[in-house]
Amino acid sequence: MNPLKTVLMAGGKGTRIASVAPGVPKPMIRLCGKPILEHQLDCLKRNGLTDIIIVTGHLGQAIQEYFGDGIGFGCNISYYAETEPLGTAGALYRFRDALTDDFLLIHGDIIFDLDFSRFAAFHRERGAQATLAAHPNSHPYDSALLITDAECRVTGWLSKEEPRKWYKNQVNAGLHILSKRLLALSDSGGRLDLDRDVLKPNIARGGIYAYSTPEYIKDMGTPERYAEVATDIASGAVAARNLSRKQKAVFLDRDGTINKPNGFIRTPNEFELLDGAADALRAINQAGYLAIVATNQPVIARGEASLEDLVAVHRKMEAELGRAGAYLDDIFFCPHHPDKGFAGERPEYKLACECRKPKPGLLLQAAEKYNIDLSQSYMVGDEPTDAQAGIAAGCKAAFGSLAEFVEYGRQHLFCGSAANYV
Known part of the structure; x- marks a missing residue:
């Protein structure tokens, strides 16, 4: 990865979190013995991203006095001090010539641990004007959500104030790779909001993408979230989610495991969560496992539903999971069916594939995408084919309901036991 210049936006006043550390600029509030900005620099340095511009504002002198030129922190730091508030993007136009063609822009109030080489490769492979890190979270109902197509291109944007009914849990996380080409498309005068004035107006051009990742990214801008992040740093949960490290996952069948079995589900109206499914999934989220659906959906091959319906x-x-504080890290599905003879079937999907359970293809795809250690992972489902797929992939197989698995997990698995549940 060719090094990118990184811009850290550290000028916020932090009024929501002022009670935690009165009189301290928000990016300098200490978490586990270090200012938030120092945690950010540590991660960037591990990724070889050491050329930093810090944009300061409120009490910015304290930031500059602490970090200096960055040499003592293994970085090269320069500063842009706002004499008037310029929003989350206005300052970029003041030092545009100092930026690399593609550069990172990161809000100064988030804790993260990412494999930035993956993030940058995604951006460059698509020739994107902007790539936004996105992730699922436990409160999507009050978060800004990105709407994307099958190519991960952003096609819409729901602010947290806008009404929504059904949506992908894909939250804008506050880390961006931007191209200087994008800056040329926006007005460069005065105060600019990155989302409202730069990104949203350019969605229709087709050059803005979402990079969905299960890695740790959390805003610590309230006392409650500050406490959560401090706990996660101390426990090692932040570092553990970096995709350069092996992950562990709970793979989940869908029908009969997450939702009530209702024949072949073709429309959202036929979908109903099982009692206790959201609570059980939330326990998996909190235990540090990736939660990934792996489901056969032959309704596509049979012509009974479209990909859009699915x-x-x-x-x-x-x-519905998000309303209950639970989330999935990804969904993998097989649209194929080997048997022919159905009215309205789609011939292109009538084949013997490697992804239809009991074959392990869906799990293997997920393992490659997320660097999953299958030997430390579980496949949970209510059909023998689910267990067979898990065992074929090298997982432990949990045959039964999701609630039963989680009850076992609370007693053994989530407490560190290596015992099998088969």
Whole structure:
């Protein structure tokens, strides 16, 4: 990865979190013995991203006095001090010539641990004007959500004030790779909001993408979230989610495991969560496992539902889980079916594939995408084919309901036991 210049936006006043450290600029509030900005620099340095511009504002002198030129922190730091508030993007135009063609822009109030080489490769492979890190979270109902197409291109943007019904749990996380080409498309005068004035007006041009990742990214801008982040740093949960490290996952069947079995589900109206499914999934989230659906959906091959119908069903699933504080890290599905002879079937999907359970293809795809250690992972489902797929992939197999698995997990698995549940 060619090094990118990184811009850290550290000028906020932090009024929501002022009670934690009165009189201290928000990016300098200490977490586990270090200012938030120092945690950010540590992660950037591990990724070889050491050329930093810090944009300061409120009490900015304290930031500059602490970090200086950055040499003592293994970085090269320069500063742009706002004499008037310029929003989350206005300052970029003041030092545009100092930026690399592609550069990172990061808000100064988030804790993260990412494999930035993956993030940058995604951006460059698409020739994107902007790539926004996105992730699922436990409160999507009050977060800004990105709407994307099958190519991960952003096609819409829901602010947290806008009404929403069913939606993909894909939250804008506050880390961006931007191209200087994008800056040329926006007015460069005065105060600019990155989302409202730069990104949203250019969605229709087709050059803005979402990079969805399960890695740790959390805003610590309230006392409650500050406490959560401090706990996660101390426990090692932040570092553990970096995709350069092996992950562990709970793979989940969908029908009969997350939702009530209702024949072949073709529309969102036919989808209904099982009692206790959201609570059980929330326990998996909190235990540090990736939660990934792996489901056979032959309704596509049979011509009984379209891919768009399936996306709508999954949006309802993610929205209802999100309302209960639970989330999925990804969804993998097989649209194929080997048997022919159905009225309206789609021939292009009538084949013997490697992704239809009991074959392990869906799990292997997920393992490659997220660097998953399958030997430390579980496949949970209510059909023998689910267990067979898990075992074929090298996982432990949990045959039964999601609630039963989680009850076992609370007693053994989530406490560090290596015992099998088969």
